[in-house]
Every structure is written in structure tokens, then in C-alpha cells.
Amino acid sequence: MNRLSIEGGTRLDGQIRISGAKNATLPILAAALLADSPLTVGNVPHLHDVTTTVTLLRRMGVEVTVGERMQLEIDPGTLKECIAPYDLVRTMRASILVLGPLLAHFGEADVSLPGGCAIGSRPVDLHLQGLRAMGADIVVDNGYIQARCGRLRGAQILMSPVSVTGTENLMMAATLAEGETTIENAAREPEVVDLAKCLNQMGAKIEGAGSDLIRITGVKRLGGTHYDVLPDRIETGTYLVAGALTGGHVRLKQTRADMVQSIIEKLQEAGAEITSDQDWIELDMKGRRPLAVSVHTAPYPEFPTDMQAQFTALNAIAKGAGVVTETVFENRFMHVQELARMGADLQLEGNTVFTRGVAGLKGAPVMATDLRASASLVLAGLVAEGETLVDRIYHIDRGYECIEEKLSQLGAHIRRIPA
Ligand code: UD1
Numbered sequence: 001m002n003r004l005s006i007e008g009g010t011r012l013d014g015q016i017r018i019s020g021a022k023n024a025t026l027p028i029l030a031a032a033l034l035a036d037s038p039l040t041v042g043n044v045p046h047l048h049d050v051t052t053t054v055t056l057l058r059r060m061g062v063e064v065t066v067g068e069r070m071q072l073e074i075d076p077g078t079l080k081e082c083i084a085p086y087d088l089v090r091t092m093r094a095s096i097l098v099l100g101p102l103l104a105h106f107g108e109a110d111v112s113l114p115g116g117c118a119i120g121s122r123p124v125d126l127h128l129q130g131l132r133a134m135g136a137d138i139v140v141d142n143g144y145i146q147a148r149c150g151r152l153r154g155a156q157i158l159m160s161p162v163s164v165t166g167t168e169n170l171m172m173a174a175t176l177a178e179g180e181t182t183i184e185n186a187a188r189e190p191e192v193v194d195l196a197k198c199l200n201q202m203g204a205k206i207e208g209a210g211s212d213l214i215r216i217t218g219v220k221r222l223g224g225t226h227y228d229v230l231p232d233r234i235e236t237g238t239y240l241v242a243g244a245l246t247g248g249h250v251r252l253k254q255t256r257a258d259m260v261q262s263i264i265e266k267l268q269e270a271g272a273e274i275t276s277d278q279d280w281i282e283l284d285m286k287g288r289r290p291l292a293v294s295v296h297t298a299p300y301p302e303f304p305t306d307m308q309a310q311f312t313a314l315n316a317i318a319k320g321a322g323v324v325t326e327t328v329f330e331n332r333f334m335h336v337q338e339l340a341r342m343g344a345d346l347q348l349e350g351n352t353v354f355t356r357g358v359a360g361l362k363g364a365p366v367m368a369t370d371l372r373a374s375a376s377l378v379l380a381g382l383v384a385e386g387e388t389l390v391d392r393i394y395h396i397d398r399g400y401e402c403i404e405e406k407l408s409q410l411g412a413h414i415r416r417i418p419a
Helices: 022-034 048-059 093-106 125-133 164-175 190-201 233-245 257-269 305-317 334-341 371-383 394-399 403-409
Strands: 003-007 013-017 039-042 063-066 072-075 108-112 137-141 144-148 156-158 180-184 205-207 213-217 226-228 249-253 273-277 280-284 294-296 321-325 345-349 352-356 365-367 387-391 413-417
Touching (some): 003 371, 022 039, 022 048, 022 072, 022 093, 022 164, 048 063, 048 093, 048 394, 093 144, 093 164, 125 137, 125 156, 125 164, 164 190, 190 205, 190 226, 233 305, 233 371, 257 280, 294 305, 305 321, 305 345, 305 352, 334 345, 334 365, 334 371, 365 371, 371 394, 371 403, 371 413, 403 413
Parallel strands (some): 013 249, 039 226, 156 180, 294 321, 365 387
Antiparallel strands (some): 003 387, 003 413, 039 072, 063 072, 137 144, 180 213, 249 280, 273 280, 321 352, 345 352
8 A cells, every 4th residue: 555755844835736626526527427418627636536436437338538637528428327336435425426417317326325434424314305305216225325216306405414515416416307496505615616617507507506595497408518627725725734834835826715715814823924816825934833723614614624634733733722623524533643643732522622732743654544634644744753654545645636746846855655
């Protein structure tokens, strides 16, 4: 299994390009299943989760052509079966995103239940409830969601709690339903907006994406288009934290400050100077040690759960006491014990991590069991004395494109050690 070796202690300095957003790419690739003609998608990040989605589409018989710079062309016209098998779904929960499109376009879908995962139970009941309200007949048998329908009907759906992929699945299904669908308490994440923009370009009629009330008027058919995915706000936030943690100066290109306001505010509180324009963000820590901050995760536009672990790493070496409270997932603290092994002073109580910043961490062999937790260990490694060896980096490869190349470009001493 590949590992990352990091020699800490370098102040990051330089500029890098931010990749397309993983969490927008996955639903947009699934949305291709709604169309009658090929969809081409640009600014696609080269990530494990994207490869898994492509494998899943190909398994269904869909033709996917990978062009230059990861431009993907997806031709749903060759689809042979509407099945998402367990061996793929278990490696990527977001596979559930094919359920709505398959059902709406082909009237059937057999999708394996995702099951448990490293950050909590993560049910899909809201996806199923919404599709049932739209007239789908759904049974769960042998670990599979078996869904059938004629043409779906518009419905009034209330999401509680707010669910990102739930909103996306139902919004996609509703594009081909008969009549109007409303989704109340909809997720407002920028990736939901990006998906709605792509669907509208394909011929859908969606209003209100980005607010908590989305209105979809069903149409008879959708066609292909070309769509470029928006920048990854979590990758953006992670490299901003990398700059802050090391007292460095980083400039991130091809990204948008408006999507990361809650992250920028916390970094400013930590002492960072941040400037930005339409498509870049610059962070300058001027060599200072960050100040500890308190964060409380919640759905967009509040502070993202996907940045919680990285801020815990920041607090671990910051000046003062910090508090990080997780409210979205029940068990997202895999990084806490590993950071403690590197010398961090943290205490986990319920869903809150209390930290007392230490002046330095010590490199150690560490590993994590989810994507963002692994990223926080890489960040900690950047400031730790000596070598940090991060194991099980397939988690990182699920969500960060060329992480060692990008960090090297910023001056970090990091390399991949093949198994
Ligand atoms: C998405 C993101 C993930 C991010 C998360 C929260 C993708 C591919 N993944 O995950 O990176 O961490 O949003 O911002 O976009 N819930 C239910 N029933 C449901 C669905 C969800 O109770 O049917 C609960 C979950 O257990 C969780 C909360 O709702 O406590 C939010 O989960 P959700 O927004 O659905 O997360 P994902 O869409 O899976």
C-alpha cells in the first residue's frame, strides 16, 4: 500500500492550481444517465472516486471516453443494465447518486445499499422517501435497493436533516418527472448549484438551487451538453490551512473565495492575511504561528464538516485553546488519536474536540480511515519535527488530486513511497 513520507518544518511558499470539485463531478457524471445524448464534462479532477464512478457507468454498459486533460464524454445511449453492484458502492457511498437518474430515465434501478462507513451510519432514508413520494415502488432486499416506476410524478418533499446527495438525487429524478417538484430544506452547497446549472444546460427547469427551496418543473427529455465543473472548495480550504499552519504564503489559482467564506473568516481569526479576486485566493501568515480558533460544523453556508479535521490539526499547533464541534456526522474523529500520537494535546468529549496548542509536533507513522482525516495528518506532518509516514493514502487519493506534487510545488518535503 502506498504511503506518504513528509519531512516537516518548511514554511510553504508558492502558488498552485485548484482542481475541479470532487463533490460536483460525481453527481454531474450521474446526471449523464438522464440524457438522450452524450454529456461532456470538463475540469474533472483525476481522483479515485471519479475512476470508481466511471467504472460504475461502464459496468452498466455506458460508454465513457476519457479525453485530454480528463475531459469525459459519457454516452448513456449504450446503457444495458440499471445495476450499481455492492463491490463498487461499498468503496464509494456517492454511487447512490445513480439511483434517481436511473429511475427517472429508465424506470428501474437496483442499487446496493451503501452500509456503514468510517464516519457514522449515514443512512439513505431521505433519498428513498423522496423517490417514493414521486411514485416509485421501492423494496430493499438482499442488501439492494430495488426501485421501479412508470414516469415519476412531481411531489412536495421536505428534507430533514439537510442532505447534500439526497437533495441532488431527488433534484435529478424530478427533472424528468411529470409536473412540479419542490424540495424544502434543500442543501445549499455550491455543488448542488453546479449540478442544477449543468442540468438546466441539459434542458431541465430548475429554480432556486442555492436557496433552501428548490422548484423543479419536469420535462420530457434532457439532452447532452458540455459542462465545466466548479473548483473544489475543500481542496482550496485544505491548502489554505496548509499555508496557515506552516506560517507560510500561498496563492491558489482557479478557485473562488465566495465559496469558502466561512473558512476564510476562521483563518483570519487565526491571524492570516487573506486577499482574493475572482479566480484566486492568497494567504499570508508572515511567519507567524496561528492562533487557535473555535469552529462548529453545519450545512453550507456554515463551516463545512469536510474541513473539521484540518482545523483540528491547525489548532493542535496554534497558540491557545481551541474547540471544534462536529454536528453533521456522529463519529468523525479518527484523526484525534493519530494527532495525539504526534504529540498534540487534545481531548475528545462527545462531538467536541478541545485542544491546547503545542509549540511543535513530532513525526510518527500514522494512518487514517477517511479522506479528510488523512488530509489532516498530512497537514500535521508539514509542521512536525522529523518524518511523518502517512499510511492508507488511498483515502487521500479519493479526494486530493496529486497532493504530493502540489505540496512539493509549495516547497514541502513530501514524497510517495510505493508499496
Ligand atoms: C456529502 C458530501 C460529503 C460531506 C457531506 C456533508 C458528496 C459526494 N459528499 O455527503 O463530502 O461531508 O455531504 O456536507 O457530496 N442523512 C440522513 N438520511 C439520509 C441522508 C443523510 O439521516 O437519507 C444524514 C446523515 O447521516 C448526516 C447528514 O444527514 O448526518 C448529512 O449527510 P449528507 O448531507 O447526506 O451527506 P452526503 O450527501 O452523504
